[in-house]
Amino acid sequence: MTVRPPIVGAALWTAVMKNAGDRCECRGACGQKHDPNRRGVQSRCPLENGKHISKKGKVVLIAMPRDPIGEGDFTTAAQLPARRLAAMSTTCYDAVLAKIRKAEKAIPPQDDGLFAIDEYVVSKASQKQADVGAA
Numbered sequence: 001m002t003v004r005p006p007i008v009g010a011a012l013w014t015a016v017m018k019n020a021g022d023r024c025e026c027r028g029a030c031g032q033k034h035d036p037n038r039r040g041v042q043s044r045c046p047l048e049n050g051k052h053i054s055k056k057g058k059v060v061l062i063a064m065p066r067d068p069i070g071e072g073d074f075t076t077a078a079q080l081p082a083r084r085l086a087a088m089s090t091t092c093y094d095a096v097l098a099k100i101r102k103a104e105k106a107i108p109p110q111d112d113g114l115f116a117i118d119e120y121v122v123s124k125a126s127q128k129q130a131d132v133g134a135a
Helices: 010-020 074-079 090-106 124-134
Strands: 061-065 085-089
Touching: 010 061, 010 085, 061 090, 085 090
Parallel strands: none
Antiparallel strands: 061 085
16 A cells, blocks of 8 residues: 655655655664664665554655765755655654754854955054055
8 A cells, every 4th residue: 555645746756666666765874773583684674655553653755865965955855866866764764864963963163254364364563554554
């Protein structure tokens, strides 16, 4: 049983789900091993589109960029071709998004300007010379 596609971008979403076989394509980016046998082997997420899971309800897969950091903002996903998008369950998507936001917060802030400000500080001697020339 599949879920009805979204109103906007239905053709793209359908192509992504067809490529994924209506199954979440997460292989541990969310932080879980997705190991059905619990042997520590990395495997693909078992969640399928439209299946019912207790406490979570019906699984609905979404299309997200395969490389969310390299592709830019998540809002541009509708502009990418289907081969550059992956089907993800909302659980895996939320976990990946949280990891990305945590990594972004860990990045040190950049300088305010394009160039270092120290180059353009006027020394006191030059300032006095400018005052004399203005008089």
